[in-house]
Amino acid sequence: MNLAVMLNIIARLLFFESDINVFLLILLIVAGVLGVAYALRVKTINELNRKLEDTVREKTAELMNLNSRLEIMNAAIDAEKEYFRVTFESIEDGVIALDLEGNVILVNKAAENILGIEEEDIKNYQLVALFESMLEDNDKAKSKYFDVSDFDEFISMKNVQMIINAKDQKRKILQVNSSEIKEHDAVQGVVFIFKDKTELVAIENQLAVSQKMESIGQLAAGIAHEINTPLQYVSDNVNFLDHSFYYVMEYTALLKKTLDELDPPESVKKNIEDKEKEYDLEYLKEEVPNALEQTHIGIQRVSRIVLSMKDFAHPGTKEKSYYDLNHGIEVTANITRNKWKYIADLELELDPKLPNVYCSLDQINQVILNMILNSVDAIDEKIKAGLYEKGTIRIKTENREKDVEIVIWDDGIGIKEENMHRVFDPFYTTKEVGKGTGQGLAICHDIIVNKHKGRILINSRYKEGTKFIIRLPNSEGAF
Numbered sequence: 001m002n003l004a005v006m007l008n009i010i011a012r013l014l015f016f017e018s019d020i021n022v023f024l025l026i027l028l029i030v031a032g033v034l035g036v037a038y039a040l041r042v043k044t045i046n047e048l049n050r051k052l053e054d055t056v057r058e059k060t061a062e063l064m065n066l067n068s069r070l071e072i073m074n075a076a077i078d079a080e081k082e083y084f085r086v087t088f089e090s091i092e093d094g095v096i097a098l099d100l101e102g103n104v105i106l107v108n109k110a111a112e113n114i115l116g117i118e119e120e121d122i123k124n125y126q127l128v129a130l131f132e133s134m135l136e137d138n139d140k141a142k143s144k145y146f147d148v149s150d151f152d153e154f155i156s157m158k159n160v161q162m163i164i165n166a167k168d169q170k171r172k173i174l175q176v177n178s179s180e181i182k183e184h185d186a187v188q189g190v191v192f193i194f195k196d197k198t199e200l201v202a203i204e205n206q207l208a209v210s211q212k213m214e215s216i217g218q219l220a221a222g223i224a225h226e227i228n229t230p231l232q233y234v235s236d237n238v239n240f241l242d243h244s245f246y247y248v249m250e251y252t253a254l255l256k257k258t259l260d261e262l263d264p265p266e267s268v269k270k271n272i273e274d275k276e277k278e279y280d281l282e283y284l285k286e287e288v289p290n291a292l293e294q295t296h297i298g299i300q301r302v303s304r305i306v307l308s309m310k311d312f313a314h315p316g317t318k319e320k321s322y323y324d325l326n327h328g329i330e331v332t333a334n335i336t337r338n339k340w341k342y343i344a345d346l347e348l349e350l351d352p353k354l355p356n357v358y359c360s361l362d363q364i365n366q367v368i369l370n371m372i373l374n375s376v377d378a379i380d381e382k383i384k385a386g387l388y389e390k391g392t393i394r395i396k397t398e399n400r401e402k403d404v405e406i407v408i409w410d411d412g413i414g415i416k417e418e419n420m421h422r423v424f425d426p427f428y429t430t431k432e433v434g435k436g437t438g439q440g441l442a443i444c445h446d447i448i449v450n451k452h453k454g455r456i457l458i459n460s461r462y463k464e465g466t467k468f469i470i471r472l473p474n475s476e477g478a479f
């Protein structure tokens, strides 16, 4: 109520009715006091409201601030997660983490690729069983590393080399490391990190083989040079003796004829006849030329081998150029003669129309050498199995339209159907330890297919024989 209106009412009451006035006055005073109290209360409530609003505004601002900090933190965590994911996925080594029950909890892409199996399938496996199913037989025997009961070994493998047959059917050499995952000093699981070292080992071996070949080549060239000089005068002297013996025989025949014409006394005749018998002149006349002829053939053979030794792995043939493959094959057949001559015949059917081929002759010689040695081993195995006494190796060359073809065939023990797809794998060998390294055909494949853009095909029947067909483009850049 407005103050002026209230005063107006009070004045009117005071002037007109005094008893009632007193009562009304008291009433008015009470009302006034109540009014003032009410007004004061309203004011307090308003103030409290304002304060409350201020506090709410303050707290809201604080909350908003907190919220945006939380959002920033969440974004940072997401970014870190993504960073971890990308890093994890781009590690070229396989990484698999296990919990203490052996369950796979983390697998990266490289692990899938190396083991030839998808993440989901890896997770379905117990890792130990997975690795054990892939280990080579000889590795299985010593698979202590996957013996979980020996926990210390299991969680602390350091550069352990394993050969596995991965689920994509490829034979791989892995280098495995493992270590425990700890949280507040308590072991929570194990992480395996493994590298696929197959190619690296193959390259190292190939390098070692070519270095060996190179040093053999250099050694052979040196020895060949040393042998060549004396061989030359031995050959000249044999020729000289051959001619001289012929002259001496001619001269002796003339002397004998003249003597017969002069008709010397009986005692002289007898003396001469006795000497003829004693020295067996008839025999010498026949056999000395034969002996000299054989010596001559022998010297020619030695000289051919020496020449081949010089030609084989000659440093000059390392670089690619146009080479006569037929000659390379003859050379290789010659230097391996000692390996095959007792157990096999080696037949060459070399196409005289073969064009020179753009290649590294050094490497092609190495391929032919590996193939001949494999054939020798296959024939040897068949002989030892009592299936025959002597085998045959045949090397044929042919000029085809776009390429030249080299066929290396043998009638040795052959390859079992189920092993055919593995023969080019590095380290695959059926030979006893120390005899074969399983590198020969892997190197041949690399030389023909990768280094010369050629092809290599295989055809084999167990107990019957094996045929390798090599096709090389006959000019640079063909295929």
Ligand SMILES: Nc1ncnc2c1ncn2[C@@H]1O[C@H](COP(=O)(O)OP(=O)(O)OP(=O)(O)O)[C@@H](O)[C@H]1O
Pocket (backbone or CB within 6 Å): 370, 374, 375, 378, 410, 412, 413, 414, 415, 423, 424, 428, 429, 430, 431, 435, 436, 437, 438, 439, 440, 441, 442, 465, 466
């Ligand atoms: N001509 C062949 N006849 C039968 N089996 C063969 C023949 N060539 C190769 N093989 C088979 O292929 C496997 C692999 O051959 P590869 O030449 O790569 O290795 P290796 O001969 O065993 O050893 P290395 O050549 O390193 O001494 C051989 O162990 C053998 O089982």
Ligand SMILES: [Mg+2]
Pocket (backbone or CB within 6 Å): 370, 373, 374, 436, 439, 440, 441
């Ligand atoms: Mg071999």
